[in-house]
Structure formats: C-alpha cells, structure tokens
Amino acid sequence: MEKNKYSDEKLAKIMKDLEKYTMPDGKDSDYEVGDPYSKQEAIRPLVAPNCSEYAVAHFTYALRPARLFSEVVMLPHILETMRKLGLNRLLRLQAYTWPHLSAGSGHGALIVSAPRSGRTFAYLPPVCEAVCKVLSESRRQRMLYPGTWPSDELGAVALILVPDLPRVRQVSAMCQSLLRKARSEDSVSLTLNVPSADSSEFLLRLLNGVGCLVATPAQLTWFWREAPGLLRFPRLQFLVYDDVDLMSAEQLRKAEEVVQEILPTTHYPQMVIVTRSYSEALMAKMRMASSHPAVIFGDVLEAALYGGTRIRISLVRSQAKSNEVVQLLQQRPPQDYRTVIYCMDDADMRQLVKTLEDRGFGCLPYYLTSDLEVFEQVHSWLANSRGVILLCTDNCPELVIRNAHTLIHHGMGDSYSKFKMRHLTLSGNLTNSLAPTAGTANQVPLLSLVLLDNSNQRQLPRLVNFLQLHQQVDPTVVAVAQRIRKDLESKRSNKHALCSRILLLGECREPLCEDRHHVADMDRRPSNVPASGDVKVQLVQVYSPTHFCVRLLEHLPPKGTWKALPFLAVQEIRLKLMQDKQPNRLWPQVAGAICMLHTAHNKERVRVLKVAPIQDVSLLRSDISVEVQALDVDTRVLKTQSGRLYECSKAMQKEHPMSYDLRLLGMVPQSGESSWAEEERTTVEFWLKNLPKGHFLQANIQFATANTLFAQDLVAMVYADNFKVHLRHLNLCQKLIRDGLARRCERARQKILAFFEEKLINEEAVEAKEEAQKHMLEGNKENLEPTLKNVDKDVKEPESPHVLPPRCLRLMQIAREVTQKNQQQEDLEAKTKVNPKSHTNFESSSQSNEDSMSQLYECIKNCAILQLEDAKQPKKDPDQVAIDPVEFLNQVMSEGSNKCAPHTNLKPKKKKIKARSAVPPVPTKTYKEEIPLQTHPNVVRPNVTYYQNITTLELQVCLPEDDHEYKALLLGAQIFFKATSKLSDLVYQFILTLKFSYISLRHHMVGRTVYISVVKSLAFMDPLDFGEYRFMKPNHEMFCKMENSHNNSFKRLLANRGYVQQNVDPQDSSESSDDEEQELDGIERVDHGHILD
Structure with missing residues (x-):
C-alpha cells in the first residue's frame, strides 16, 4: 500500500538488465522482497517454456484474433511498457483473449492453460486498460464539476483474486507497471493489497478509489469480516479469479459470498477465470455471469477432453x-x-x-x-x-x-x-x-x-x-x-528439500512446485536426534511464526531426567580445526554431498541438494547453479555457484549438524493462507528475541525426522528467585491463537502425520515391542522371586558338606534369570506373531541363535567379574571344594536348558569325593591364571609414565634396551605403540584410548626411552582417567614441577602487581635448585625443545 512512483529510467534499467535478473541468483538493490513492484516478479512468468504456439478458442460469435503485435489496439503507455518489459511477442493465447476482453461488458473468458504460459498477461493488459479509462473519466468529471464528491467513485475498478501471498506480490507488480501513467491524484491508489492486520489507511484508500485490488480469498473474507457492509464497489468493471483450481473450496465459497455483497447494483462486471484444468462447474458459472462467454485453451489435451x-x-x-x-x-x-x-x-x-x-x-x-x-x-x-x-x-x-x-x-x-x-x-x-447450433449437429x-x-x-x-x-x-x-x-x-540424482507447504499444511496444491513431495530414506531420524520428550533449545533464526532454526542443548526423555547434549562450542571449535587451510574445489557436485561454502565473510558446512545439469564433467566450471542447505550456522536453503564449494575431510562430513528445524505441529495461519506474511514473522521474532534475561526455550517433541523436530508447543521458561521454581513466561502457541495470528488445525496435523507415517511406523513398532517386553518381565517378577528364594534355601542347607563359592551361587541365579527371561520373550513373540509362518520360523531361529550367544557372552563376563570379587575376599570355609569355572559354567548352562531342580546337581557324589581325596590337592587357580588377557604370549606391555601441561600430553615409554625399533601413531582418539628388537622375540605394544580431543602426535627416542608428545585441540587440562590401564603410571615428579611452576608464575604475577611481599633468598633458591639437579642426575630428562620443534 505504499505510494511508489516509477520513472522511465527504472523501466529502462529493467530492459537493460533483462538477461541478468532472469537468472535465479539475480538480485536487485533498488527493490526488496515484498515491494509492490519488483522486476523479478514482473518478468518471471514470461520466461517459461510453456508458451504454446497453438490455442483452441470457442466463442458465441465469430472472433477475428490478432495475428501480430502491431494489430493490438490498446493505450499507448500500456504498449510502451510491455515493449520495455520485453513483451513484444504475441502468444496465441493472448491473440484471442485481448480482442475478446476489450469488447466491453458481458464478454467474459475462461482461460485454461498451464502455469507460466503467459496466461496472466492474457487478461492483465485489457483489465489495466479498462482501469485507465475509468480513472481518466473520473478525472474529467472532477474537472467539469470541481468540489463535488461523486458517490460512484468508491472501491476498486478491478478485483483480482489469487490463491496465495507470493502470487499477490507478482500480480501487483504487473498491475503497477502497466498503470504507472494512469495516476491522476495522490489520493487514488493504482494498486492496493489487503494488509495482514487491521489498518485504517486501507479503508481510507478504498474510500478514495482504487484501480486494482489484488487479494486472496482469505484476505477478502477477513476484510469483510472486519468491516461488514462498509461499502460496495459501484464502478467495478472486472472480476478475475486467477488460479482458481489452487483455491480451497471453502475459501472460494466464502469469497463468493463477499463478492455478492460488494458487486454493483447497476451492472455485472466482466468475469475472467484462469485455471489449469477445465470443469463444467466453472463453465456454468461463466455462462451465468457473461452474455458472450468464451473458453480459450492453451493446453491442447484439456481442449480434447472438453470437445468430447x-x-x-x-x-x-x-x-x-x-x-x-x-x-x-x-x-x-x-x-x-x-x-x-x-x-x-x-x-x-x-x-x-x-x-x-x-x-x-x-x-x-x-x-x-x-x-x-x-x-x-x-x-x-x-x-x-x-x-x-x-x-x-x-x-x-x-x-x-x-x-x-x-x-x-x-x-x-x-x-x-x-x-x-x-x-x-x-x-x-x-x-x-x-x-448456437451446438446441440443440433451429429457429433x-x-x-x-x-x-x-x-x-x-x-x-x-x-x-x-x-x-x-x-x-x-x-x-x-x-x-x-x-x-x-x-x-x-x-532414481533422481537431486535430493530436493521437502515442500514447505506439506510441512505446514500437510498438502501442496501448486502444480509446478519443484520441492520434494515424498518421504525418502534421507529423512529417517538419526540416533542423535531426540524423538520424544522435551528439549531445551537455543534460538538461531525465525523463519515464520511456526518455523524456527534452533540448536539442541538438553534432552528430557519421558519419565526421565535432563541430559546434557554434546557441547556445541566444543563441536564448533573442532569443526574449525578440521578445516583444511588449502582445500580443493569440489567437482563435480553431487546431490547429498557435504562440503564447505566459501563466501566473502564466512566459511560454513553445507549439504548439496540440487545441481544444474553438467554437460562435460572433465571441464571444470565455476558458474554451475547449485542449491545447498546450511548445516551449522542455520538451516537456510540457498542457491550458489559451483565455484564457491570446496571439499572437506571425511571426519568433518561425519560430524552431526549443529542446527535443526523446529516446527509447531498443526499450527496454521489464522487468515487461511498457505504461507505467512512478513509482518507476522517479524512480530514473532520480536517476542522471542526480547525475553527476560536468564530464560531458556523448551519444546515438547511429537516426532522428528533427519533435520526437523515437530513440537506440540514452544515455551519460554524463567527462574523465579522468590519462589525458587521455574515459571512459564511465554507459551508461543497460546500467544499466536490469542493474538489472532494462528490456529490449531487437526486436519493439517493428521495429514502431516500420514505423510511421515511410513518412516514413523517402524520406530513406533520397535518402541511398543520393547515396552511390552518390559511390562511382561515386570509382571512375572513375583513368580521369579519365590524360585530364587527356594534356590538360595536349598543351596544354603547345612547338611551339604561341600558349599559352593558365593560367585557360583550368584552365577546360578543369573543363569536362572536368563532362562526365565528367554522363556517369557518366546511366549510374548508367540502371542504377538502376525507374519507368515516361514518368516516367523526364520526369525525365531535367528532370535534363538542370538539369545544363546548373548547368554553365553553374559555368563562368561559375569563369571569373570564375580571370580575377581571372590579373589579379593578371604576364604571363609576351608572345606569348600574348588570347582573349575569352565566345568561349572557348562553344568549351569545344561541345567538351565533342561530346567532341572537347582539343587539336584550341586551335591557332589561321595565316590567322586573319595577318588579326589586320593589325588594330591591342586592349588586353587587365581583370576589371572584362569582368565588371562587376550594377547599373544610374546606381547607385553611396556612401562609408561605420563604427565601433561596446558597444551600437550607427555608420555615416556621405557624399553629394556636402546636397540628397539618402534612406531607411534595417533588415529582418531587412540594412540597405537609398538616396539620390536632384532635380538628378542618380545613385542612391546599398547593401545591407549583418549577421552579428550587431540590433533597431532610427535615422538622421538633418547637412549631406551621413547618420548611422545600429543598436542591438544584446546588449551585445557585433561582429567587423565587412565585407571583402567595398569601399565600407565603418573610421573608425580613432573606433575609436582608443573604445579610449582604454575604457583611460582602466579606469585610473580601478584608480586609484580604489588599484592604479595617478595621474600626470596637467592642463596636458598640456588641451593634448592642444586639439590634438585642432584636428585635428577639418575633420571633421563625430556628434551622439550626437540619435541616442540
């Protein structure tokens, strides 16, 4: 609704830069998105290849179509504007519509053609010409009768209804370009759009007169609801329904009710209906509104069906x-x-x-x-x-x-x-x-x-x-x-982003939408993305009132506690350290590849979605259009050129994205539109970016895909110091509904769930199966407890002369529980079996194999753990018989499978006891002898000491001789070391897993000691949790030195600033240092200078 004047210089600039701004990446610094006039919006529908050279037109009279552009009779400034916009080619569709619509009242047209085929300009020039003539006549009447207020100059001359807001901007731009010289007074608006909020300026402009009113059916209904019965449009000349097949039936019905209220009482305006498919209902409506209707087809196949x-x-x-x-x-x-x-x-x-x-x-x-x-x-x-x-x-x-x-x-x-x-x-x-003779001839x-x-x-x-x-x-x-x-x-090579209309409404009615309208494997949720519960998020960007870009901070599973997710700052630093200083250009670009996008001010990680056709792969080009989606900075989808994309390492490609999309499930615009207005987005952005300090955003997840979290609600939580609790400061969904920006739509919710149903069924089935197993085991817990009590009672009877060790008793209990658990699981699977018999047999056999292997593995592991515990405990009963763990394990497994009584096979027979008494007693095997480490006999662990400073981790590997050859390697988060000698068959090796982020390793050998220095990715102290490695010993002397050096540096800093008195005896210091050197004479020193070179 802004007053914009466009000079010939601007239109000449449009003509001059025609080729430039028809490119996808063409931008204009003079006009912003949403401006009533934009050269991209005005030119876009006229550069498509759908403009047919043929048309089929049927009229009630004999019409002579225009053959050449020079035969078109219109106002000079309209023809001049079309020439400057490059519209100097007469399409067959326009050759019939322009003469017919220019004939005056009663001449309506039903235009059936594909989108981007020139069908919008098939009616716009005649409509704009009629508007110019009406405005010129009004100006003449004011000059003849100055000071009067004609009552018939209210409202709009032409009403154009379009399906969505982007189409509103596009048609408004075309009307503004053709009506630029028709302005008579500043009070008259050549082109007017309905605002997204209540505005008195809009009503004033309607009262002062409007040339073309461009709106959606929902906007027209909202306008009439806000100001019912305000006025009619007495001089309405044209009523246009553009893309009527994209309008919902409910919105179209409500809009027609409003149209009947605002139509003039003296005449019926010319009606134009534009659609991509023919229907008898539209034709009947055209017959009722026009005395000379016409149907014009730009789509030959539609014409064939229309003709029988x-x-x-x-x-x-x-x-x-x-x-x-x-x-x-x-x-x-x-x-x-x-x-x-x-x-x-x-x-x-x-x-x-x-x-x-x-x-x-x-x-x-x-x-x-x-x-x-x-x-x-x-x-x-x-x-x-x-x-x-x-x-x-x-x-x-x-x-x-x-x-x-x-x-x-x-x-x-x-x-x-x-x-x-x-x-x-x-x-x-x-x-x-x-x-006239349609029904008489034999067809x-x-x-x-x-x-x-x-x-x-x-x-x-x-x-x-x-x-x-x-x-x-x-x-x-x-x-x-x-x-x-x-x-x-x-088989498509390109991996388009999912259609935004489907993610908002659950459906897309746009026939030429280039986005993806099906669920692919790439949409499956990875394990690191929460699928349910609540999450704390950090807001990055507001794309719409229900679509945000966020970063995940914490996760609260259902019936669980808050769990911190990986720290994003560390991941961001790690990604920066992984970047190559001189990366190679990515060529050729392949959809789905993860690479680096280099811009003038930033380098960010992106995923390739769509690549323009490449004719010759062997020829490196920098001007190929590529569509990518950001992964870390935000989640925006943008178009760039191939020359800005560079390769990144495989480790960097495996890193999870830092940013995700968050959408409010089932929240749709209150106005009924299929998209949001810019004013609505800025309003919500103001709400979320002006919250109190110390707040955090929390969302309740309904389900998730690979890059999108669908949430039931988004709330802002603040901490109340007085009550010591967290309170809800803002409930976004309730705020949107209360302010009339959005509403909950159960139909859209169900459509979105149905769209992702294929990928959600598997996850829900697995979760339901696990939950059923859990309930079944809990329900039979009472039956298991008496059995276990009976086992303990039988085992602990005093009449047994030989009592088993405690570890064996516990192992028996574990075996019983495993057997009972497997039995319960088999019963559950038998009840819930729905697959064919052959498939069920295959699954049951594979499941039984997996159960037996897992049972054996668990028993061996538990046996080792319990035996280690028993080794640490003193032997209480000297009469206990040492039973071989392997033999006992086989006995328990066979007993559990045969379901025998727990005490029948535990009592040793007297004959066997007597036979054993004749044999000399065998000493009890220790834990190390029974279950040795799984290494080769000639492989041993060397003695390793360690310490750290602020930037590195230092390891000292002590070998027996100085003639050993060694290798040291840092691979990922593990250090591999191996040393061999020509004079001995022993191999000294170890594998050390680090729990901190390290980037490089340097090493050298002095004497028989290998010095290894591992550089940290962050200047931070590592906790150094090496307790599970028995060959690793801390170098307490170097740790003490590092601590003393740190303390001395801190004291000197305080002393230089005047906080501490300097009481230092140089002689004592020198003596202590001499003593220190004498104590270190027998210790090999680390050549730090050599390591850090």
Missing part, C-alpha cells in the same frame, strides 16, 4: 501392440473414422505398416525421408481419406492435420509436451458447446488410444494424474503409474 474426446490407456507387451491396433480398427473402421497413428520412429512405423497391410488395411506412411509426392498424397488424404490410415511420427511439423476422429499412440513419445500436441489432429472436430465420437509397454511408460504418471481429474481410470493402470513414479523418484 475419450482417452483410453492400454498396457500391453510390445509384441501384442499390433493386435491391439487391429482390434481397434475393426471396431472403428477407417472408412467411417479418419485414423492417424503416431509411431516412435521410422523402424517402428515400417513394422506396423507391414502388419496392417497383411491384415488388409490401406496405409499411408510418412517417413522422415518422404518426398514431395508423399506430401501431396497426405494433402489428398486430408480431403478424402478413402479408408486409408495415416502413419507418422512427432518429427513431422510440416503436417497440419486437424480433422481426425481416431488417434492411436503406438508409443507416448520422448516428452509429455509432444504427446499433448498430437491431439491437435482432433481440434477441428471438437464440439463447440458455446455455438462423431472421438477416441485417443494410448498403447504402452515397458519401454515407454515414463510419461504414464503425468497422464494418469491428468485423467483422474476428468474421468475414471483403470485401477491397474493407476497402480502401475504409482510404481513408476516411485521408481523415478528414487
């Missing part, structure tokens, strides 16, 4: 195509129905001609090599076919056929557009429902038969989608089309 053509699809094998053609020709003889057959190529045509001639049909093939004589025969055939069948291909544009009755497609062709253009052969016989039925085999089914999904809007389609054909669509989507 019946389209059939037949899925047959390649060998059976000829029989299908013969069968149809027998039903529709060529003598009665003029027949044209389109073949894939000349070879296909020759084979079909031979088959038809053998069956007695006359054929006229038109090959690519046909001469003038054959061309003359085709002209004779057009006058009188005489039962001859014409065969041709798509590569014969010189053939002008318009009066065929039967059209057979032996293959769909290379492209869908060529397939549609074939139906021009039927255009001369289409029924004109608007003609010959028209048929289009499509024969498809496995080699040419690529275009089937688009054809099935089209036919489902107009007629019934065979379910078998629909199923095949769905399968082909899935195969084509899986």
Whole structure:
C-alpha cells in the first residue's frame, strides 16, 4: 500500500538488465522482497517454456484474433511498457483473449492453460486498460464539476483474486507497471493489497478509489469480516479469479459470498477465470455471469477432453501392440473414422505398416525421408481419406492435420509436451458447446488410444494424474503409474528439500512446485536426534511464526531426567580445526554431498541438494547453479555457484549438524493462507528475541525426522528467585491463537502425520515391542522371586558338606534369570506373531541363535567379574571344594536348558569325593591364571609414565634396551605403540584410548626411552582417567614441577602487581635448585625443545 512512483529510467534499467535478473541468483538493490513492484516478479512468468504456439478458442460469435503485435489496439503507455518489459511477442493465447476482453461488458473468458504460459498477461493488459479509462473519466468529471464528491467513485475498478501471498506480490507488480501513467491524484491508489492486520489507511484508500485490488480469498473474507457492509464497489468493471483450481473450496465459497455483497447494483462486471484444468462447474458459472462467454485453451489435451474426446490407456507387451491396433480398427473402421497413428520412429512405423497391410488395411506412411509426392498424397488424404490410415511420427511439423476422429499412440513419445500436441489432429472436430447450433449437429465420437509397454511408460504418471481429474481410470493402470513414479523418484540424482507447504499444511496444491513431495530414506531420524520428550533449545533464526532454526542443548526423555547434549562450542571449535587451510574445489557436485561454502565473510558446512545439469564433467566450471542447505550456522536453503564449494575431510562430513528445524505441529495461519506474511514473522521474532534475561526455550517433541523436530508447543521458561521454581513466561502457541495470528488445525496435523507415517511406523513398532517386553518381565517378577528364594534355601542347607563359592551361587541365579527371561520373550513373540509362518520360523531361529550367544557372552563376563570379587575376599570355609569355572559354567548352562531342580546337581557324589581325596590337592587357580588377557604370549606391555601441561600430553615409554625399533601413531582418539628388537622375540605394544580431543602426535627416542608428545585441540587440562590401564603410571615428579611452576608464575604475577611481599633468598633458591639437579642426575630428562620443534 505504499505510494511508489516509477520513472522511465527504472523501466529502462529493467530492459537493460533483462538477461541478468532472469537468472535465479539475480538480485536487485533498488527493490526488496515484498515491494509492490519488483522486476523479478514482473518478468518471471514470461520466461517459461510453456508458451504454446497453438490455442483452441470457442466463442458465441465469430472472433477475428490478432495475428501480430502491431494489430493490438490498446493505450499507448500500456504498449510502451510491455515493449520495455520485453513483451513484444504475441502468444496465441493472448491473440484471442485481448480482442475478446476489450469488447466491453458481458464478454467474459475462461482461460485454461498451464502455469507460466503467459496466461496472466492474457487478461492483465485489457483489465489495466479498462482501469485507465475509468480513472481518466473520473478525472474529467472532477474537472467539469470541481468540489463535488461523486458517490460512484468508491472501491476498486478491478478485483483480482489469487490463491496465495507470493502470487499477490507478482500480480501487483504487473498491475503497477502497466498503470504507472494512469495516476491522476495522490489520493487514488493504482494498486492496493489487503494488509495482514487491521489498518485504517486501507479503508481510507478504498474510500478514495482504487484501480486494482489484488487479494486472496482469505484476505477478502477477513476484510469483510472486519468491516461488514462498509461499502460496495459501484464502478467495478472486472472480476478475475486467477488460479482458481489452487483455491480451497471453502475459501472460494466464502469469497463468493463477499463478492455478492460488494458487486454493483447497476451492472455485472466482466468475469475472467484462469485455471489449469477445465470443469463444467466453472463453465456454468461463466455462462451465468457473461452474455458472450468464451473458453480459450492453451493446453491442447484439456481442449480434447472438453470437445468430447475419450482417452483410453492400454498396457500391453510390445509384441501384442499390433493386435491391439487391429482390434481397434475393426471396431472403428477407417472408412467411417479418419485414423492417424503416431509411431516412435521410422523402424517402428515400417513394422506396423507391414502388419496392417497383411491384415488388409490401406496405409499411408510418412517417413522422415518422404518426398514431395508423399506430401501431396497426405494433402489428398486430408480431403478424402478413402479408408486409408495415416502413419507418422512427432518429427513431422510440416503436417497440419486437424480433422481426425481416431488417434492411436503406438508409443507416448520422448516428452509429455509432444504427446499433448498430437491431439491437435482432433481440434477441428471438437464440439463447440458455446455455438448456437451446438446441440443440433451429429457429433462423431472421438477416441485417443494410448498403447504402452515397458519401454515407454515414463510419461504414464503425468497422464494418469491428468485423467483422474476428468474421468475414471483403470485401477491397474493407476497402480502401475504409482510404481513408476516411485521408481523415478528414487532414481533422481537431486535430493530436493521437502515442500514447505506439506510441512505446514500437510498438502501442496501448486502444480509446478519443484520441492520434494515424498518421504525418502534421507529423512529417517538419526540416533542423535531426540524423538520424544522435551528439549531445551537455543534460538538461531525465525523463519515464520511456526518455523524456527534452533540448536539442541538438553534432552528430557519421558519419565526421565535432563541430559546434557554434546557441547556445541566444543563441536564448533573442532569443526574449525578440521578445516583444511588449502582445500580443493569440489567437482563435480553431487546431490547429498557435504562440503564447505566459501563466501566473502564466512566459511560454513553445507549439504548439496540440487545441481544444474553438467554437460562435460572433465571441464571444470565455476558458474554451475547449485542449491545447498546450511548445516551449522542455520538451516537456510540457498542457491550458489559451483565455484564457491570446496571439499572437506571425511571426519568433518561425519560430524552431526549443529542446527535443526523446529516446527509447531498443526499450527496454521489464522487468515487461511498457505504461507505467512512478513509482518507476522517479524512480530514473532520480536517476542522471542526480547525475553527476560536468564530464560531458556523448551519444546515438547511429537516426532522428528533427519533435520526437523515437530513440537506440540514452544515455551519460554524463567527462574523465579522468590519462589525458587521455574515459571512459564511465554507459551508461543497460546500467544499466536490469542493474538489472532494462528490456529490449531487437526486436519493439517493428521495429514502431516500420514505423510511421515511410513518412516514413523517402524520406530513406533520397535518402541511398543520393547515396552511390552518390559511390562511382561515386570509382571512375572513375583513368580521369579519365590524360585530364587527356594534356590538360595536349598543351596544354603547345612547338611551339604561341600558349599559352593558365593560367585557360583550368584552365577546360578543369573543363569536362572536368563532362562526365565528367554522363556517369557518366546511366549510374548508367540502371542504377538502376525507374519507368515516361514518368516516367523526364520526369525525365531535367528532370535534363538542370538539369545544363546548373548547368554553365553553374559555368563562368561559375569563369571569373570564375580571370580575377581571372590579373589579379593578371604576364604571363609576351608572345606569348600574348588570347582573349575569352565566345568561349572557348562553344568549351569545344561541345567538351565533342561530346567532341572537347582539343587539336584550341586551335591557332589561321595565316590567322586573319595577318588579326589586320593589325588594330591591342586592349588586353587587365581583370576589371572584362569582368565588371562587376550594377547599373544610374546606381547607385553611396556612401562609408561605420563604427565601433561596446558597444551600437550607427555608420555615416556621405557624399553629394556636402546636397540628397539618402534612406531607411534595417533588415529582418531587412540594412540597405537609398538616396539620390536632384532635380538628378542618380545613385542612391546599398547593401545591407549583418549577421552579428550587431540590433533597431532610427535615422538622421538633418547637412549631406551621413547618420548611422545600429543598436542591438544584446546588449551585445557585433561582429567587423565587412565585407571583402567595398569601399565600407565603418573610421573608425580613432573606433575609436582608443573604445579610449582604454575604457583611460582602466579606469585610473580601478584608480586609484580604489588599484592604479595617478595621474600626470596637467592642463596636458598640456588641451593634448592642444586639439590634438585642432584636428585635428577639418575633420571633421563625430556628434551622439550626437540619435541616442540
């Protein structure tokens, strides 16, 4: 609603930079997004390849279309503006609509054409010309009668309804460019949009007069609801519904109710309806509103169906195509129905001609090599076919056929557009429902038969989608089309981002939307992304009132406690340290690759989504358009050029993203739009960025995908010092509903859940299965406890002369529990079994194998742990019999499988005891002897001492001799060391796992000691948790030295600043240092200078 004046210089600049700003990355510094006039918005629909050279138009009278642009009669400044915008080419669609709409009242038009085919400019110039004439007449009346206020100058001259807000900006830009010289007074608004909030300025502009009012149905309904019965539009000349098929039925119904209230009482305005698919309901509405309606088709296939053509699809094998053609020709003889057959190529045509001639049909093939004589025969055939069948291909544009009755497609062709253009052969016989004699003439039925085999089914999904809007389609054909669509989507190299309309509303009605409309494997949630519970997030960016970019801080699982997620600052520093100083250019770019984007001020990690076609991979180019999505800075999707993308290391590619999308599930705009206004976004951004200090944002997760968290709500929590509790400061969903910006929509919620259902079912099934097992085990816990008590009672009976060790008793209990658990799990699986029998047997067998292996592993591990505990305890009973753990383990396992009583096999027999008494007593084996370390006999651990400073970790490996050869390597977070000698077979080696981030390793050998220095990625003290490594010993002397050095440095710092008295005896210091040197004479010293070089 801003007052904008545009001079000829700006329009000349648009013309001069036409090629520049038609590029996807073209930007303009003079106009911002959302400005009523933008050169990108004005030019965009006119550079698409959908502009057809042919049109089918039906009128109630004989209309002479314009053939050349010079024949168009309009106001000079409108023609001049179109020339400066590059609109100097007259399309066939516009050649019919401009003369018809310029004829005046009662001349309405139904325009059926594909998007970006010039259909918007098919009605805009006549509409703007009518607006200019009305405004000029009003100016003349004011000059004749100054000081008067005409009551018929209220409201708008033209009302244009469009489906969404981006379309509002686009159409407004076109209207503003064509009406720029029609301004008579500053009080008159040439172009006006409905604001997103209540505004008195909007109402004042309506009262002062408006040229074109551009709005969505939801905006028009909101305006009438805010000011009901305020005024009519007495001088309304045009009522336009642009992209009516993209408007929801409910919104369209409410908008029509408002239109009936604001229409003038003296006349009915000219109606224009623009759609991409024809329907009888729209045609009936056009007939009621216009005395001279017209229907104009830019889509030939739509025109064919409108004219009575019946389209059939037949899925047959390649060998059976000829029989299908013969069968149809027998039903529709060529003598009665003029027949044209389109073949894939000349070879296909020759084979079909031979088959038809053998069956007695006359054929006229038109090959690519046909001469003038054959061309003359085709002209004779057009006058009188005489039962001859014409065969041709798509590569014969010189053939002008318009009066065929039967059209057979032996293959769909290379492209869908060529397939549609074939139906021009039927255009001369289409029924004109608007003609005065439409019902009197006998109409010959028209048929289009499509024969498809496995080699040419690529275009089937688009054809099935089209036919489902107009007629019934065979379910078998629909199923095949769905399968082909899935195969084509899986083979796409580009990995587009998910459509934002689906993520907001659960559906997308935009036919030319280039985003992804299916769930792929790349959307599956990784393990590091929370799937339920609450999360604390850090706000990064506000994209819309319900879409945010956040970073995850903490996670609260259901019925759990808060858990801190990986520290983002450390990850950010680690990513910076991983960056190569001189990276290589990424070429060729592949969708899904993770790389670095270099801009003038930043370097960030991105994922490639879409790459423009590359003709020659061997030629390195920097101007290829690439669409990428940021991973760490935020989650924005942007377009860049291939010259700005560089490779990154594999370790950097494996790092998880730092930023994620957060969306409020089921929250949609209150206005009913399919997108949000910029004012609404800025309002929510102000709320979230002006919260009290010490707050944090908390979201309740419903489900999650790879990069998006869908939350039920987003709240801002603050800490109340007086009450010592956290309180909700802001509930975003309630705030949006209370301020009239959004509302909860259960329909959108269910559609979004259904869209992701394929990926959610597996996770929910696994969670449900685990929960059921947990409840089953808990429910049978009471049955297990008495059994265990009986076992303990039987084992502890005093009549047993030989009592087992405590570790064996505990091991028995573990074995019983494992057996009971496996039995309960098998019973649960038997109850919940839903798969076929063969599949169930396979799963049960594999599950039993896994259970036995896991049982054996757990028992061995528990045996080792319990035996170690027993080794530390003193032996209480001298009469205990030392039982071999391996033998006992086999005994317990066999006993558990046979389900014997727990005490039957535990009592040793007297005969065996007597036999053993004759044998000399065997000493009890220790833990180390029983379960040795799993190393080779000639592998030993060297003695290693360690200490650290602020930047490095220092290791000293002491070897027995100085003739050893060694290797030291830092791989990831592990240090590998190995030393060998030619004089000995022993190998000194160890593997040390570090729990801190280190980046490099340096080493050297002095004497028989190897000095290893590991550089830290951060100047920070490592906790050094090496307690599990028995060969690692701390170097207390160096630790003490480092501490003394740190304390002395701190004292000197305080002394220099005057905080501490300096009482230092130089003599004592020297003596202590001499003593220190004497004590270190027998110790090998570290050459720090050599290590740090």
